[in-house]
Amino acid sequence: MTTTYTRAQIDQWVAPVALYPDNLLSQVLxxxxxxxxxxxxxxxxxxxxxxxxxxxxxxxAGQPxxxxxxxxxxxxxxLALMGENPPWVENLGDAFLAQPHDVMDSVQRLRALASRPAA
Structure with a gap:
């Protein structure tokens, strides 16, 4: 059975890292x-x-x-942030494996929200 994650779930998991530069974000994902x-x-x-x-x-370098x-x-x-919440890391990874396009859509959506001027 494949789990499908909601947009809200993915947004919640992506939010802490969405604003990282692309090269670092890709490594985190x-x-x-x-x-x-x-x-x-x-x-x-x-x-x-x-x-x-x-x-x-x-x-x-020698670590497996x-x-x-x-x-x-x-x-x-x-790494300390990731270590504080292992279930978050696992959820983020599971979502990225199952729905990579939705994860990247979430990144773009959250970045757009962050770049809006404050009301």
Whole structure:
């Protein structure tokens, strides 16, 4: 049985990351499809608080994680956000795998809302 997610559900899961630059957003979306790897990367980042940027990415090169997850160790604050709510990461990944076009539509819709002038 395939689950179909509603627009409201997808918007809720996409909202925390919708305004990230496209290249980072694509890594977050791909990484979210590997929630177990994300948990391991979060733990690694917590265990290595002085590591960030390219040095962190090089330090995890030997890890068996998906490349998208490895790329996120460069951003410890982002990983911390992902580590705070593993079910959110899993939901985002499931939605991205099941309905990638709807996820990207949500990104564009949320970006358009954010760019509107305040009333």
């Amino acid at each position: 791909m990484a979210s499809t590997y929630p177990g790897n994300v948990i391991q990367a979060v733990q690694w980042s917590q265990d290595n608080p002085s590591m960030q940027g390219d040095a962190a990415v090089q330090a995890v 994680w998906d490349p998208s997850v490895k790329s996120l160790v460069a951003f410890p604050t982002l």
